[in-house]
Amino acid sequence: MTDASSPATATAHANIALIKYWGKADDELIIPVTSSLSLTLDALYTTTTVRFGIDGDADEATLDGEVVTGKAYNRIVDLLDLVRERAGITDRAEVVSVNTVPTAAGLASSASGFAALAGAAAAAAGLELSDRELSRLARRGSGSASRSIFGGLAVWHAGTDDDSSYAEPVADPTGLSGDLAMVVLVLDAGEKSVSSREGMRRTVQTSPDYRPWVEAHAGHLASAMEAVKNGDLERLGAVAEENAAGMHGTMASAVPPVEYVTDQSRAALAAVKTLREEGLPAWATMDAGPNVKVLTRASEAERVDARLREMLAEVAPQLGTVVAYSGPGLEITRPDTREAN
Template identity: 70%
Template sequence: MSPHRKATATAHANIALIKYWGKADEALIIPRTSSLSLTLDELYTTTTVEFGGEGAEGAGGTDHATLDGAPVTGRAMERITAFLDIVRERAGIRGAAQVASVNTVPTAAGLASSASGFAALAGAAAAAAGLDLDDRDLSRLARRGSGSASRSVFGGLAVWNAGTDDATSYAEPVAGGQSFSDRLAIVVLVLDDGPKGISSREAMRRTVDTSPDYEPWVAHHARHLADARAAIADGDLERLGEATEANALGMHATMRGAVPPVDYLTAASRAAVQTVQAARDAGFPAWATMDAGPNVKVLTSAEQAEALNSWLYDRLAPATPGLRTLVTHAGPGLTVEKGQS
């Protein structure tokens, strides 16, 4: 095959409404549970990958990457090189890569920056290396960088099938979900956009290994996913919201049961969740969800998202210095532009 050598891809972040937490296979990133997400329009990563030069495949730290113009180093760079090694092996090419990413998602703050980041890297690296992959194969490839990235290959509502091996663990659009996804919105409450104190991977491993609450959550998870799928099929936002909030609160409870405990939620996070529940009591469609970080996302209707955002901001801002909010809607899937260097 003849590599394109250079390609640019854009992928959007997604918010898991029904969570993935815990791996059955660490190396291949095969999850213990399937998950369901909404890809978002306002939060995305654009990445350009260019292969060139001779030499060992990513050996000796010869790959280089920048994020928003700053060099990527340390563990983050190691993850990029390991991912590029997978692409080089599949494509049968050698030589280092230059990677340049621009991110609208606050990095490492529990806002799914790794999802958009590795989905964009998968799309750009595969195209630059000359691989001709369909969406399912791109999803499987993106999964090797970050599990949630498998879902960002697709727009709107997507489900990541846990599977049992590399071939069967992939994301795909939710059947009948496209028209319903256009009715949904997420209000993002950015309470703290700084890096997390503990990585998702470490928190996940600790939870699975030590929390007595983890297996009961896995058992409940199947019901949450079934309820979410049924809600989407019926166009029932309330039922989807109830499953979303219960699944997220249960996931965070499993972390607090770990040894030592993992607690991403701050006092501001807890206040935000209570305020979301108050908004629901006031008549808004509003259900809280949280990933591995302190920030709170609120599932709501596209029609009432702006009004809900104002209602939440007015009540939270006085006691939450630096609060930022963002209204997002259903976003598109991965896009790739190929070019010869």
């Protein structure tokens, strides 16, 4: 039995995909149809503490002080089971998470949440895993969590099986990732009506536009990687915007349609285009939710934020914004040893 007095705590940051993951080739292993490229953000993160060896015959989990139940609880237990199997233990666990990311609002809360859970659970169980192994483990909880193991720009290789589907840092010879920022436009922090998992399933199975998007996707990723290599923010922003627009196009033609884009989303997208016409570096991307993320240069982020809040004041009076910069990778702390990973 694991020593119940030896918990571990991990902090993982949300990431926003510039080149998207949308659709699974294997639902159980969470193997994606396409590879993806993301930026980890400093301002949005989850901190999770895991302690094995608690009394009782069931795991316990809380998020922001509320007991986790239902499907969310089952996903946590499934990941803990993978850790227990690998560590050769049967202990039940207590999981305590605190989230700065609105949950289920399309702001990558599952990415930071499951990356933090994977790191804390593995450490609490006494496992010494490499970053690649942690990426694969986090992927089993949420696909995008595989990328939140790493700071800055990360690429998730789709792969074909559990061993070959993992994320890793992107070679960045010009240091572009350190010059990137995102202005997150929180138009609606509520839980979305269609989960990402259901939205993916419906799109893959019914959208006539899905396969053409997948076929174009490899070119998008190659173009984005070349842009990073050359330090070309304009090219990176343009292809990110094109990739996201195509993804939402596949959702719109699903049966029934998966509609995350709202009138406020459209107003925000139009405002971003106007910013570019005004000479500011700004490109929009959206995930599974109505909120818009704006890629920009770190030195211009505050200016982009202020201008967008001004432009959207009437159409989105409840707008909240987060200015986020390139963030760090997973950090694990074992209180008994004060070691960090």
